[in-house]
Amino acid sequence: MHFTVLTLFPDAFRFIEEYSVLGRAIRGGLVSLDTVDIREYATDRHGTADDYQFGGGPGMVMKPDPVFAAVESALAGIPDAERVATPIVLTSPQGDILNQDLVNEFANAPGMILVCGHYAGIDERIREGLITHEVSIGDYVLTGGELAAMVIVDAVSRFVPEVVGSAENVEHDSITSGLLQHPLYTRPAEFRGMPVPEILRSGNHADIERWRRQQSLERTLSLRPDLLETAPLTNSDRVFLASLGWSGVPG
Ligand SMILES: C[S@@+](CC[C@H](N)C(=O)[O-])C[C@H]1O[C@@H](n2cnc3c(N)ncnc32)[C@H](O)[C@@H]1O
Numbered sequence: 001m002h003f004t005v006l007t008l009f010p011d012a013f014r015f016i017e018e019y020s021v022l023g024r025a026i027r028g029g030l031v032s033l034d035t036v037d038i039r040e041y042a043t044d045r046h047g048t049a050d051d052y053q054f055g056g057g058p059g060m061v062m063k064p065d066p067v068f069a070a071v072e073s074a075l076a077g078i079p080d081a082e083r084v085a086t087p088i089v090l091t092s093p094q095g096d097i098l099n100q101d102l103v104n105e106f107a108n109a110p111g112m113i114l115v116c117g118h119y120a121g122i123d124e125r126i127r128e129g130l131i132t133h134e135v136s137i138g139d140y141v142l143t144g145g146e147l148a149a150m151v152i153v154d155a156v157s158r159f160v161p162e163v164v165g166s167a168e169n170v171e172h173d174s175i176t177s178g179l180l181q182h183p184l185y186t187r188p189a190e191f192r193g194m195p196v197p198e199i200l201r202s203g204n205h206a207d208i209e210r211w212r213r214q215q216s217l218e219r220t221l222s223l224r225p226d227l228l229e230t231a232p233l234t235n236s237d238r239v240f241l242a243s244l245g246w247s248g249v250p251g
Contacts, residue, residue, distance in 0.1 A: 001160045002111035004030045004074040005149050006067065008049055010035035012146040022154055025163040033153065034074075038062070041069040050119055059120025067115060067126050074113050082110040088132045089152065090115045090122070090161030091145030093204050097151060100175050102135065105157035106152070114152060116145030178225055178231035182215035214240055221246055 013035045016022045033148060039047035043065060043194065050060040075083055087109055096102060100236045101122065104110055115126070137148045155157055155165050158170050174181040185196040199211045220227050221244055229246050241248065 001030075001107070001109075001157065002034070003114065003153050003156075004034045004111070005114045005116065005153070006038050006070045006074070007117075007144075007146055008038050008062075008118040009144065009146055010037045013150065014154060016150050021164060025157060025160065030163050031153075031157045036070050037073065038066050038070050041066040041073070049241075050163060053120065055119070061120050062117060062122045062126070064125045064129075065121040067122065068130060070111060071115070072239055078111065085109055086111050086113060088113045088115070088130055090127060090134045091117060091148035091152070092121075092134045093136050093139070093141050094173040095136040096136065097136050098155065101134075103152075103155045103159065107158045112152075112156070114145075114149040116149050118144040135196055172243070173236045175227075177216075179216045179220045179227060182212040182219070197206050213237070217241055218244060 007013070013033065017026055017033060022031070026033055039049045041181055042063075048063070049066045053059070061158055069212050071088060075086070078086055087106060089106075089112060091114065105211050109190050115122070115131070135148070135152060137151045141146060161167070164170055170176055170182060185200060189196050189201065197211070202208070220231070221241060225246075225248075228246065233241070238246075238248075
């Protein structure tokens with residue numbers, strides 16, 4: 001999976017390039033990340049990438065010409081067959097809110113181009129002429145699209161084989177599985193008077209699996225009952241949920 005990120009602040013991406021699981025995936029060649037400085041595509045010698053708003057108003061607007069040139073240059077480096085399948089994503093508080101379906105869609109693409117807005121936002125012609133997807137990471141406003149782009153790169157990269165170990169590692173995660181995950185424990189077996197549930201130390205794998213599934217269902221019912229409407233539930237899941245007072249859709 002190849003990510004090209006267009007930004008005014010390429011250094012911001014050092015965090016994901018250097019640290020933790022994603023940094024290791026990049027160094028290991030499982031994921032590649034090019035950060036492109038939009039200013040390098042500016043047409044004047046000062047590298048001007050933003051300007052005042054037509055009509056007046058607070059804040060600068062990112063100019064269309066450097067962003068078009070940067071995206072076109074990124075597209076030129078992608079093989080023809082992959083180019084049409086490559087999403088060109090604008091990070092924006094006006095976009096579709098990032099969720100698992102969107103992450104899955106992006107993870108199936110050969111790569112992605114991400115455009116980070118800044119200041120008051122981008123010239124509308126960028127949205128009209130270049131962008132295939134507009135994505136928000138939540139209903140609040142950030143100062144720039146860099147953090148949003150990092151969130152997208154991180155969430156999508158988890159679905160690149162081997163980035164987080166086996167496929168099982170991601171399939172059991174909250175939301176991805178359709179439910180919230182069961183509680184997790186590690187050593188010590190007792191901490192400040194809080195013991196690890198005995199069943200997890202019993203060595204009985206069938207009982208542990210049943211307990212985890214029930215914890216997962218109980219937690220989802222309590223914290224995110226909306227997920228139960230679409231979660232893949234077995235008949236015994238439904239019986240268990242009904243015993244907790246769930247009156248959801250029968251199977
Ligand atoms: C200060 S915001 C501009 C917001 C713009 N004035 C508006 O009201 O839609 C600057 C940039 O941060 C990014 N951004 C802000 N909030 C975001 C969010 N919730 N999700 C994704 N990107 C966001 C976008 O790239 C945006 O162009």
